Amino acid sequence: MSELRGVGIGLGIAQGPVIRMTEALPAPEKTSSTIGADAERARAREAISAVAAELTERGDLAGGAAQEVLEAQAMIAEDPTLQDEVDTRIDAGTTAEWAVHDAFAGFRATLEAVGGYLGERAADLEDIAQRVLAHLRGVAAPGVPDPGHPFVLVARDLAPADTALLKLDQVLALVTTDGGPTSHTAILAREKGIVAIVGAAEAAGLRDGETVIVDASSGVVVTDPSAEELERAAQRAADRLSAVAAPLTPGALADGTAIPLLANLGKPADAADAVARGAEGVGLFRTEFLFLSSAQAPTVEQQRESYRELLAAFPGKKVVVRMLDAGADKPLAFLNDAHEENPALGLRGLRALRASEDILREQLTALAEADAATEADLWVMAPMVATVEETKYFTALAREYGLKTPGVMVEVPAAALLADRVLAHADFASIGTNDLTQYTMAADRMLGSVADFQDPWHPAVLRLVREVGAAGARLGKPVGICGEAAADPLLAVVLVGLGATSLSMAPAALADVRQMLLGRTLDEAKQLAEAALAADDAASARTAAAQLAASLPQH
Ligand code: PEP
Ligand code: MG
Numbered sequence: 001m002s003e004l005r006g007v008g009i010g011l012g013i014a015q016g017p018v019i020r021m022t023e024a025l026p027a028p029e030k031t032s033s034t035i036g037a038d039a040e041r042a043r044a045r046e047a048i049s050a051v052a053a054e055l056t057e058r059g060d061l062a063g064g065a066a067q068e069v070l071e072a073q074a075m076i077a078e079d080p081t082l083q084d085e086v087d088t089r090i091d092a093g094t095t096a097e098w099a100v101h102d103a104f105a106g107f108r109a110t111l112e113a114v115g116g117y118l119g120e121r122a123a124d125l126e127d128i129a130q131r132v133l134a135h136l137r138g139v140a141a142p143g144v145p146d147p148g149h150p151f152v153l154v155a156r157d158l159a160p161a162d163t164a165l166l167k168l169d170q171v172l173a174l175v176t177t178d179g180g181p182t183s184h185t186a187i188l189a190r191e192k193g194i195v196a197i198v199g200a201a202e203a204a205g206l207r208d209g210e211t212v213i214v215d216a217s218s219g220v221v222v223t224d225p226s227a228e229e230l231e232r233a234a235q236r237a238a239d240r241l242s243a244v245a246a247p248l249t250p251g252a253l254a255d256g257t258a259i260p261l262l263a264n265l266g267k268p269a270d271a272a273d274a275v276a277r278g279a280e281g282v283g284l285f286r287t288e289f290l291f292l293s294s295a296q297a298p299t300v301e302q303q304r305e306s307y308r309e310l311l312a313a314f315p316g317k318k319v320v321v322r323m324l325d326a327g328a329d330k331p332l333a334f335l336n337d338a339h340e341e342n343p344a345l346g347l348r349g350l351r352a353l354r355a356s357e358d359i360l361r362e363q364l365t366a367l368a369e370a371d372a373a374t375e376a377d378l379w380v381m382a383p384m385v386a387t388v389e390e391t392k393y394f395t396a397l398a399r400e401y402g403l404k405t406p407g408v409m410v411e412v413p414a415a416a417l418l419a420d421r422v423l424a425h426a427d428f429a430s431i432g433t434n435d436l437t438q439y440t441m442a443a444d445r446m447l448g449s450v451a452d453f454q455d456p457w458h459p460a461v462l463r464l465v466r467e468v469g470a471a472g473a474r475l476g477k478p479v480g481i482c483g484e485a486a487a488d489p490l491l492a493v494v495l496v497g498l499g500a501t502s503l504s505m506a507p508a509a510l511a512d513v514r515q516m517l518l519g520r521t522l523d524e525a526k527q528l529a530e531a532a533l534a535a536d537d538a539a540s541a542r543t544a545a546a547q548l549a550a551s552l553p554q555h
Helices: 037-062 064-077 080-091 096-114 116-120 122-137 160-164 184-192 201-205 227-245 268-276 287-291 300-312 349-355 357-372 388-400 413-417 419-423 433-441 448-453 459-475 489-497 507-518 522-533 538-551
Strands: 002-005 007-009 013-020 151-155 171-176 196-198 211-215 220-223 261-265 281-286 318-322 377-382 405-410 429-431 479-481 502-505
Touching: 002 201, 007 184, 013 171, 013 227, 037 064, 037 080, 037 096, 037 122, 064 122, 080 096, 096 116, 096 122, 122 160, 171 184, 171 211, 184 196, 196 211, 211 227, 227 507, 261 268, 261 507, 268 300, 268 507, 281 287, 281 502, 287 300, 300 318, 300 357, 349 357, 349 377, 349 388, 357 377, 357 388, 377 388, 388 405, 388 419, 405 413, 405 419, 413 419, 413 433, 413 459, 419 429, 419 459, 429 459, 433 459, 459 479, 459 522, 459 538, 489 502, 489 507, 489 522, 489 538, 502 507, 522 538
Parallel strands: 013 151, 151 171, 171 196, 261 281, 261 502, 281 318, 318 377, 377 405, 405 429, 429 479, 479 502
Antiparallel strands: 002 220, 007 196, 013 211, 211 220
């Protein structure tokens, strides 16, 4: 067997035969038109509007996020600037095929040069161009194969039009060679719960029909798997299914130690799903998600209504609301107006709020009012806190508004290293492992090219978590985890071994983590943590913990 690495989406595991995506159509030759510019223009127009109509139709069929994406693609296809570019080339005497190919390629190059989110949209343009070309040539557009049996789909990067209509009962897993964790493939795989690994460059060498194991939880595609490996993978897939069907007990270790399992939420409407999956409360409510498209700061009334709706869904339960975390990947127009070269290191989180203290005060007012009108146990916390002074500032301000339990997120290594002094003032700490990893490893969490560094298993990150866990234990203050790390079942146990007292995650991950915790005692969790801490790098830490876990008795 050998392994190919990429970025895993979710925790699923699947196995099956590879089928590769149909290859792209060959690029047209640059030849002169024989039918004249008017006729070529008409052909191009007809093909483009046919493709736009088809994309819209596919969107209507798919619904949800896929529909939005496909409608956006239909709009790109008919973008007037792009049409002008096509016409200019036709007027110079070329064919509609060449004009479409060349005009779309020009646009794509521009997007790729910009990079980041826009760079990842480049695949969309390529997909549209291919569909238009196929239409002009009267051939089928390249797309998802349909071999008549379940398969692992391997592609360069799936276009939204493809992922939207995947026959889920046929696609066992998705593997792409390109595309980062924010590509459409990743977004749609998450939404549809498809086992997926993106950005696995070496998957380009996989052959049709060969059997692979796709392990999203470790981001590994196993080629030439042994019979034993296939059996283990099948067992893990079956365990996942039984975890989902298991009773919704409160989070606890095998020795009965309670580890509350909480939900990460972005809007009140998602509360019902979290409750249905057994969330014991909310460990992170990302308030900025409510206002990402607002040009103006939300009013106190608007906010109070949203918070009231959230709190009302959790009577008697803990709900941790995070103050607006604006900046970097989540800019809010009303809090981040200045251009910054390195926004992740800029006026983000509490720093941005402090620079607009009236907005922070309004948010605290809205929270205090919603709290008074509901029965939940409201805790509030500030994002991206780096210093003891910021901790004192925020906790004092929150208490001024009558909010009884103010805490801070530990996402910056400085706050982790001084956790004892931070926790002397805050009522609790919640570790955001996504940003803590980004800042510890100096690797932009949005960038596919440095995704390898963005691994919370790294012992440097684990040491910082240990620092916070130990400070919390000394001072008797709760230490939660609310980054993606809490959703990795084995890492969740390690984090508990490092001192985490609660875990908060996307509701879809609760079942796996609940089951894993029930299989380990606190003492074993500490042993697993020691094994991971002693490693040199993230991959060895994960392996060390997994090997030790395999050798410990099952409870
Ligand atoms: C984190 O950084 O781990 C976190 C939970 O916050 P966000 O992902 O919203 O930045
Ligand atoms: Mg964060």
